[in-house]
Amino acid sequence: MFKVLHKESLTPKAFVMEVQAPHLASAQPGQYAVVQRTLESERVPLSILETTSEGARFLVEVRGRSTLELDVRLNEEPEIAYIEGPAGVPFEIRNYGRVLLISKNWGLASLFAIGKALNACGNSVSALHVGDTLENVYMIDELQSFCESVRVLTEDGSLEEGNVEIALRDYLDSAGKPDLVVCAGSNLDSSLVVDLCKREGIEVMAMVNTYMLDTIGLCLVCRVMVKGEQKLACVDGPWFRGDEIEWDYLLARENIYEDEEKQALEKFLKQLERERLRSRR
Amino acid sequence: MAKKIRYLDRNKEPMIEASERVKSFREYALGFSPNLALDEAKRCLFCKDAEQRCIKGCPIHVDIPGFIKKITEGDLLGAYKKIIETDVFPSICGRVCPQERQCEGSCILYYDTVRDRKAKGLPVSIGALEKFVGDFVRISGIKLTEEKALPTGMRVAVVGAGPSGLACAYDLAKRGHEVHVYEALPKAGGVMRYGIPPARLDREIIDYEVQRLESLGVKFFYGHVVGRTVSLSQLKEDYDAVYLSVGAGRGKLGLKGDHLKGVFSAIEVLTRVNLMEAYRFPEAPTPVDLGRKVAIIGGGFTAVDCAITSLRLGLETHVVYRRTRETSSARQEEWDHLLEEGAKIHWLTQPVEVLGNEKGEVIGLKCIKMELGEPDESGRPRPVPVPDSEHVIECDSVIFAIGQQANPLAYEGILETTRWGTVKVNEMYQTSVEGIFAGGDVINGGDTVVRSLAHGREAAKFIDEYLRTKNWTFTGG
Numbered sequence: 040m041f042k043v044l045h046k047e048s049l050t051p052k053a054f055v056m057e058v059q060a061p062h063l064a065s066a067q068p069g070q071y072a073v074v075q076r077t078l079e080s081e082r083v084p085l086s087i088l089e090t091t092s093e094g095a096r097f098l099v100e101v102r103g104r105s106t107l108e109l110d111v112r113l114n115e116e117p118e119i120a121y122i123e124g125p126a127g128v129p130f131e132i133r134n135y136g137r138v139l140l141i142s143k144n145w146g147l148a149s150l151f152a153i154g155k156a157l158n159a160c161g162n163s164v165s166a167l168h169v170g171d172t173l174e175n176v177y178m179i180d181e182l183q184s185f186c187e188s189v190r191v192l193t194e195d196g197s198l199e200e201g202n203v204e205i206a207l208r209d210y211l212d213s214a215g216k217p218d219l220v221v222c223a224g225s226n227l228d229s230s231l232v233v234d235l236c237k238r239e240g241i242e243v244m245a246m247v248n249t250y251m252l253d254t255i256g257l258c259l260v261c262r263v264m265v266k267g268e269q270k271l272a273c274v275d276g277p278w279f280r281g282d283e284i285e286w287d288y289l290l291a292r293e294n295i296y297e298d299e300e301k302q303a304l305e306k307f308l309k310q311l312e313r314e315r316l317r318s319r320r
Numbered sequence: 321m322a323k324k325i326r327y328l329d330r331n332k333e334p335m336i337e338a339s340e341r342v343k344s345f346r347e348y349a350l351g352f353s354p355n356l357a358l359d360e361a362k363r364c365l366f367c368k369d370a371e372q373r374c375i376k377g378c379p380i381h382v383d384i385p386g387f388i389k390k391i392t393e394g395d396l397l398g399a400y401k402k403i404i405e406t407d408v409f410p411s412i413c414g415r416v417c418p419q420e421r422q423c424e425g426s427c428i429l430y431y432d433t434v435r436d437r438k439a440k441g442l443p444v445s446i447g448a449l450e451k452f453v454g455d456f457v458r459i460s461g462i463k464l465t466e467e468k469a470l471p472t473g474m475r476v477a478v479v480g481a482g483p484s485g486l487a488c489a490y491d492l493a494k495r496g497h498e499v500h501v502y503e504a505l506p507k508a509g510g511v512m513r514y515g516i517p518p519a520r521l522d523r524e525i526i527d528y529e530v531q532r533l534e535s536l537g538v539k540f541f542y543g544h545v546v547g548r549t550v551s552l553s554q555l556k557e558d559y560d561a562v563y564l565s566v567g568a569g570r571g572k573l574g575l576k577g578d579h580l581k582g583v584f585s586a587i588e589v590l591t592r593v594n595l596m597e598a599y600r601f602p603e604a605p606t607p608v609d610l611g612r613k614v615a616i617i618g619g620g621f622t623a624v625d626c627a628i629t630s631l632r633l634g635l636e637t638h639v640v641y642r643r644t645r646e647t648s649s650a651r652q653e654e655w656d657h658l659l660e661e662g663a664k665i666h667w668l669t670q671p672v673e674v675l676g677n678e679k680g681e682v683i684g685l686k687c688i689k690m691e692l693g694e695p696d697e698s699g700r701p702r703p704v705p706v707p708d709s710e711h712v713i714e715c716d717s718v719i720f721a722i723g724q725q726a727n728p729l730a731y732e733g734i735l736e737t738t739r740w741g742t743v744k745v746n747e748m749y750q751t752s753v754e755g756i757f758a759g760g761d762v763i764n765g766g767d768t769v770v771r772s773l774a775h776g777r778e779a780a781k782f783i784d785e786y787l788r789t790k791n792w793t794f795t796g797g
Contacts, residue, residue, distance in 0.1 A: 062543065075506060123542075123549075125545075125549060253587070255504045255505075255729060256570055257570050257585075258571055259571045259585040295581055296607050299602070307605075
């Protein structure tokens with residue numbers, strides 16, 4: 040059992056938690072962990088926001104059944120049965136020059152540690168964050184602490200309206216080409232960013248979102264095609280050169296379990312509703 | 321009066337009816353009752369030269385007549401102790417070993433291995449007897465206190481809690497060493513946990529064996545990915561020796577159309593269902609979606625396990641194998657069980673392409689028929705294509721159960737490997753780095769549970785020797 044030392048809601052859809060898990064202390068920027076609330080829970084990969092003296096912090100956006108389970112159950116009992124990690128290949132931290140981070144929704148969680156480390160080794164870091172709604176906008180103050188400039192947009196117009204493509208174009212117009220773009224949070228949005236970067240001749244690193252299961256290189260569910268070769272997001276990734284990723288392959292496989300995810304969420308919501316009724320009696 | 325040799329009256333294990341057993345994942349082979357076991361044990365001739373027969377046929381060399389004798393003497397605890405002198409996990413091996421090609425294949429009632437000729441009867445049901453003895457002790461509630469040497473002060477890290485790692489940990493702990501097992505997944509057992517369906521191996525058995533290890537003082541660290549959480553080199557610094565037993569479990573695809581939605585590695589399907597219990601979805605949150613009809617490619621244990629799984633998910637199940645039943649590496653009786661359960665098995669059938677629709681979903685598997693031709697290097701007749709035999713097996717998903725490959729995550733760049741990506745060792749299980757031993761599938765690429773157990777125990781012996789002498793003889797090459 041791993042203790043959750045601290046949990047704080049950022050918006051109705053997102054929370055930050057700090058877990059006591061000494062084995063995560065060696066995590067490098069760009070790595071992730073796999074969390075199972077109970078041994079029966081789904082295996083949820085979560086980017087490591089930062090390491091702490093006792094373990095690590097995570098930013099979690101509630102997107103489906105298992106992230107909701109974490110949110111609800113951790114309020115009841117701040118314990119996690121299993122945490123695997125750090126997993127994945129660390130992001131290469133060096134002086135690239137000018138770096139632009141582009142995140143969609145929870146993608147910010149994956150970029151946070153990378154941006155911080157890049158800043159610390161002399162890069163000039165800027166960030167563009169796009170949320171679906173205001174509920175997907177969080178941690179902007181922390182982001183500003185290591186970024187030269189931060190711009191936040193939402194797709195529904197609750198803040199300044201826009202999307203990653205618009206944001207990137209505007210950035211290029213006003214600030215010129217960065218030496219490196221790093222993007223995460225949505226395969227579709229990342230593929231648009233990569234397209235634009237390719238046209239402009241900008242180096243881009245992207246995180247791939249895939250289903251993950253064993254996360255140690257066995258089951259191949261997270262397979263992606265990179266430069267015509269099969270790679271595994273769990274052990275070879277999750278970061279790849281954006282221009283080498285075959286995005287169509289990735290996009291075709293990203294919603295294999297969409298129906299089941301809906302079903303599982305509905306089932307869990309019903310269960311929560313029943314629990315509420317019971318406690319009212 | 322001379323003892324009458326009971327050639328043919330081999331006792332059968334009671335089984336749940338096929339129509340009933342496909343409805344759930346519970347074990348279908350219910351095991352011998354004490355009386356059946358006793359009667360079966362009495363069929364054994366207790367060959368004086370058993371060393372040349374059943375014991376030789378057993379990869380871990382269990383004293384088979386020795387433990388069967390104990391059963392006939394009414395000493396089941398004695399029988400258990402006899403087995404665990406060599407095989408730590410009788411309940412497991414009794415269930416998952418291919419006995420017909422090992423001990424039972426060398427039983428004199430069935431085959432005279434000394435004169436190399438077929439005998440006239442059916443072998444003693446050694447597997448079922450071993451299972452009986454293991455189960456009896458577990459179910460009886462008797463707590464065996466296993467003897468343990470005084471603490472040596474030496475510490476050993478075992479990487480991977482599969483059969484080989486567990487067996488090695490057991491022996492090292494018994495020899496008084498402090499043993500820490502590092503496992504990435506949330507539970508111990510390796511392929512026995514995520515691969516073999518509970519219908520063949522009830523999970524309570526693995527839990528019981530893991531508890532046995534824990535009571536010997538073995539400590540387990542779950543969620544630790546060696547190669548990421550901690551490097552193999554670091555473990556070598558932190559411990560007096562390391563045993564690497566991470567298996568070779570990476571799935572394999574490899575056919576035109578394997579990018580389609582509905583194409584799975586066997587490992588994915590088995591992990592979803594057997595580790596994450598996707599058969600209880602949506603009560604269990606991890607799903608599996610194989611559609612209505614499944615085609616499983618392969619003819620080994622893994623293919624059988626996939627078929628057991630998909631039949632229990634209620635799906636139309638096809639198994640497609642390019643060779644014949646006789647050359648398949650699974651247990652013959654497993655094929656009988658699958659046929660009883662309604663699987664359609666296509667022998668001598670070579671898949672050539674996974675077919676998909678415009679949405680990128682699997683709709684069928686294109687195959688050609690094969691026939692047996694001239695023998696190949698291994699002496700087995702080589703299957704050759706039958707002209708104009710192309711046909712399509714309609715299916716919604718295709719599972720590749722065509723063997724596994726090395727997963728180098730833990731040892732890449734640290735240990736010398738073979739051209740198959742497995743770890744190079746000498747006959748003492750030593751690798752190219754002093755202090756690091758390796759055994760199980762990580763050195764042989766894919767073999768049986770019992771072979772891995774054997775490696776673990778032998779390696780434990782050499783690790784113990786190394787800890788005392790610090791002799792390292794690996795020379796590479």
